[in-house]
Amino acid sequence: MRLAASATDISGKNNSSDMSEAEESTRIEYRRGRETRLKADVSVRSRDEIETAIQSLADAQWIRLRKAAEYFAWVYDIEAKDLLQEAFCRALAGDRKCPKHVGVVKFLVEAMRSIANGEGQRVENQVDKDAIDAPDVVDLLKDSTQRADEAMIEVEKEEETRQSVLGLFPDDPHARDIADGILAGYSGQELRELTDLDETAYASKRRYMSRKIGKFISGRQRK
Amino acid sequence: MTGPDSKKRDALMRLADALVEDLLAMPDQEVLAEFAELEEPGKNADRMRALFEESVLKVNKQRLKKAQAGVATERGNSRSGNVVIISDVRDRFRRALAACPPDVRLTLAARNENELSDADMLGMLQDLEELGIAIPEDRGDK
Numbered sequence: 001m002r003l004a005a006s007a008t009d010i011s012g013k014n015n016s017s018d019m020s021e022a023e024e025s026t027r028i029e030y031r032r033g034r035e036t037r038l039k040a041d042v043s044v045r046s047r048d049e050i051e052t053a054i055q056s057l058a059d060a061q062w063i064r065l066r067k068a069a070e071y072f073a074w075v076y077d078i079e080a081k082d083l084l085q086e087a088f089c090r091a092l093a094g095d096r097k098c099p100k101h102v103g104v105v106k107f108l109v110e111a112m113r114s115i116a117n118g119e120g121q122r123v124e125n126q127v128d129k130d131a132i133d134a135p136d137v138v139d140l141l142k143d144s145t146q147r148a149d150e151a152m153i154e155v156e157k158e159e160e161t162r163q164s165v166l167g168l169f170p171d172d173p174h175a176r177d178i179a180d181g182i183l184a185g186y187s188g189q190e191l192r193e194l195t196d197l198d199e200t201a202y203a204s205k206r207r208y209m210s211r212k213i214g215k216f217i218s219g220r221q222r223k
Numbered sequence: 224m225t226g227p228d229s230k231k232r233d234a235l236m237r238l239a240d241a242l243v244e245d246l247l248a249m250p251d252q253e254v255l256a257e258f259a260e261l262e263e264p265g266k267n268a269d270r271m272r273a274l275f276e277e278s279v280l281k282v283n284k285q286r287l288k289k290a291q292a293g294v295a296t297e298r299g300n301s302r303s304g305n306v307v308i309i310s311d312v313r314d315r316f317r318r319a320l321a322a323c324p325p326d327v328r329l330t331l332a333a334r335n336e337n338e339l340s341d342a343d344m345l346g347m348l349q350d351l352e353e354l355g356i357a358i359p360e361d362r363g364d365k
Binding site: 051054055057058059060062063064065066067068071072074075076081084085088089092093105106109113117154155158159161162165179182183184185206207210211213214215217218 | 231232234235236237238239240241242243245246247249251252254255257258261264265267268271272274275277278279281282285286
């Protein structure tokens with residue numbers, strides 16, 4: 001409302017015939033700046049608002065945050081607690097802005113996803129950088145062999161993880177296919193077609209798959 | 224890195240995304256009931272709140288450190304930015320000379336203030352102040 005009123009006031013002044021071009025241009029710039037500031041004011045949560053919103057989360061929301069942290073941490077083999085704490089810190093420090101129309105849980109989940117992803121890429125980039133920086137050919141070959149071994153171990157570990165996930169459904173080919181399809185990058189529609197299930201049956205099977213894998217990940221994270 | 228390990232990680236990330244999507248869409252009652260099979264939801268909330276409070280303290284400490292660093296920088300800038308008006312310094316120096324007790328012996332050079340460089344004069348003025356020689360205030364009679 002304030003935004004609309006200020007724009008009308010200024011546009012009213014713009015109609016005056018004795019205003020120079022420069023003055024008019026300045027006023028337009030001012031109006032744009034003010035509109036941007038007002039938009040920024042209303043669209044992002046302040047630190048206090050974020051703090052209050054997090055402090056007043058219900059039990060179910062805390063569970064969602066914890067589980068989301070466990071899932072992302074599982075992918076990158078990091079501590080779920082550290083990931084969640086980093087997301088809290090970035091939100092409080094203002095490094096990540098929380099739009100007012102986005103729920104604080106969704107915002108924190110996105111922050112954790114991005115942090116986990118960035119952390120993984122940072123480590124991978126460091127490996128590439130080390131390869132470039134290696135001063136000696138012998139060292140380079142040695143490092144290269146070591147890195148190849150490490151990459152191989154990593155691939156084996158992740159394949160093992162994939163097999164562990166799929167192995168959770170020895171007697172349920174539909175749930176197994178859904179999990180396998182998600183890992184392969186199929187969309188929901190494609191997964192429904194793949195499993196030949198109707199919408200309700202697919203939704204039910206997917207919930208079952210989610211819970212089963214969720215428990216598996218949480219179990220591993222708590223070990 | 225776009226090798227096979229990265230692709231595998233992407234695959235696991237897609238699965239994590241799907242699980243999170245389902246988790247966010249799940250009704251609260253189901254979330255609570257499922258979690259309660261393993262752990263008391265209230266206790267989990269307490270632990271998570273404690274973790275959040277730790278984060279608040281951590282961020283506050285970081286802000287305090289930043290603020291302290293800012294103040295230190297500001298102080299450094301203001302010190303280095305002191306402006307000395309040399310004509311005022313010369314006036315002060317002359318008053319200091321005039322007010323010098325008879326037992327303080329001044330060199331000829333000091334007495335010929337006009338021949339002193341600005342730096343020498345500033346140094347001597349500081350020396351006089353350190354010796355405890357009070358410099359009378361300007362009475363506006365120049």
